[in-house]
Amino acid sequence: MMGAYAAILGGAAVTFFWRLMGLLLAGRLKPDQPVVLWVACVAFSLLAGLISRMIVLPLGPLGETPLTARLAGVAIALAAFFLARRSIVLGVLAGAGALVGIAAALA
Amino acid sequence: MSDYALDYGSPRGAALMGLRHAMGSPLIVLGASYVGFGSLVRSSGIPLPAGLLSTILGWALPGQVAAVELYGIGASLLAIMAAVALVNVRMMPMVIALMPFLRRPGVPRWQYVAAAHLIAVTSWVNSMQRCPQLPPEQRMPYMLGIGASLWSAMVFFTWVGYAITNELPASVSLGLVFLNPLYFMLVLVSDLRQRARALAIGLGAVAGPFTYMLSPEWGLLFCGFGAGTLAFAVDRLLAAREATS
Known part of the structure; x- marks a missing residue:
């Protein structure tokens, strides 16, 4: 029981630490400084890299589904997103539905 | 207005x-x-x-x-x-x-x-x-x-x-x-309208799984710094070329 709280609070503490570090380092930076654009690029790459890692090499229960099923889910999500005039809800539902369907068919 | x-x-x-x-x-x-x-x-x-x-x-x-x-x-x-x-x-x-x-x-x-x-x-x-x-x-x-x-x-x-x-x-x-x-x-x-952003997202998405395979601990950091810096550099280069042409 105490272990669960320690895990949650420990994770929250390191997360908040990075946020505060960001606040301190942002200092007096101006929006149009090149360093701000560079840091934004790094942040976008970190985010994109994390998301693609979550899809290609997932931890937890998703790891037991075949990679092809997940990639098919991604392709169908993107196709539905653009076909449905950039609807995030429809894209996500189509992609997750495809994964569940394909995983069930292969099982 | x-x-x-x-x-x-x-x-x-x-x-x-x-x-x-x-x-x-x-x-x-x-x-x-x-x-x-x-x-x-x-x-x-x-x-x-x-x-x-x-x-x-x-x-x-x-x-x-x-x-x-x-x-x-x-x-x-x-x-x-x-x-x-x-x-x-x-x-x-x-x-x-x-x-x-x-x-x-x-x-x-x-x-x-x-x-x-x-x-x-x-x-x-x-x-x-x-x-x-x-x-x-x-x-x-x-x-x-x-x-x-x-x-x-x-x-x-x-x-x-x-x-x-x-x-x-x-x-x-x-x-x-x-x-x-x-x-x-x-x-x-x-x-994805801004070029620097689109580059950073595309390069990061491609690099993410590979850097994770190289090092599960530090892969994400490599990915962010490597892909982000490359995207920034390419964007600057293209901007400079546009400015001179």
């Missing part, structure tokens, strides 16, 4: 617009992801109050999932903190990139801390897109409006997921877990 491309009328109007942007697809899709998270909390043997604290204090789903999954497989506290720190190190550049747009004389310090705490994929991508185009006095209200709306709603959805876990078939919880990366992916894809 104001000189800004976007204008929500007043700080209050901007906060309400933030609330409105939170209440569309983010509420549905992120809500479903947090239902998945709540159910993961329960199946990992974590009590409900700890799960709610995770969303309140540890806000930002990928780090929350990492902490709960690692606790579930019996990892040590140190290992959990190190893993969450590496997943969430992105918060630092995300805060640095957004803060210069929010800063304005007279804004009380707690608002900067609140904004830093409320940054997560949805609030950050929306604010990065809109704040530069808004009059300065509307930017912080917009960010706090979208951030606080999502944050408080997701505490509720964490509880929902915890409460209904036993009713969910395994295939449905699988789909819920997959919603989250798909949603983040589409949030990024819907904002």
Whole structure:
């Protein structure tokens, strides 16, 4: 029981630490400084890299589904997103539905 | 007419617009992801109050999932903190990139801390897109409006997921877990108009799995610095070429 709280609070503490570090380092930076654009690029790459890692090499229960099923889910999500005039809800539902369907068919 | 491309009328109007942007697809899709998270909390043997604290204090789903999954497989506290720190190190550049747009004389310090705490994929991508185009006095209200709306709603959805876990078939919880990366992916894809951003997102997405295979601990950092710096350099080069031609 105490272990669960320690895990949650420990994770929250390191997360908040990075946020505060960001606040301190942002200092007096101006929006149009090149360093701000560079840091934004790094942040976008970190985010994109994390998301693609979550899809290609997932931890937890998703790891037991075949990679092809997940990639098919991604392709169908993107196709539905653009076909449905950039609807995030429809894209996500189509992609997750495809994964569940394909995983069930292969099982 | 104001000189800004976007204008929500007043700080209050901007906060309400933030609330409105939170209440569309983010509420549905992120809500479903947090239902998945709540159910993961329960199946990992974590009590409900700890799960709610995770969303309140540890806000930002990928780090929350990492902490709960690692606790579930019996990892040590140190290992959990190190893993969450590496997943969430992105918060630092995300805060640095957004803060210069929010800063304005007279804004009380707690608002900067609140904004830093409320940054997560949805609030950050929306604010990065809109704040530069808004009059300065509307930017912080917009960010706090979208951030606080999502944050408080997701505490509720964490509880929902915890409460209904036993009713969910395994295939449905699988789909819920997959919603989250798909949603983040589409949030990024819907904002590819700026060249530097699009390059950073594309290169990062390609590099992510490879750098993770090279080093599960440090791969994400390599990916962020490597792909982000390359994207920045290519964008500058192209800008310089356009300027001379």
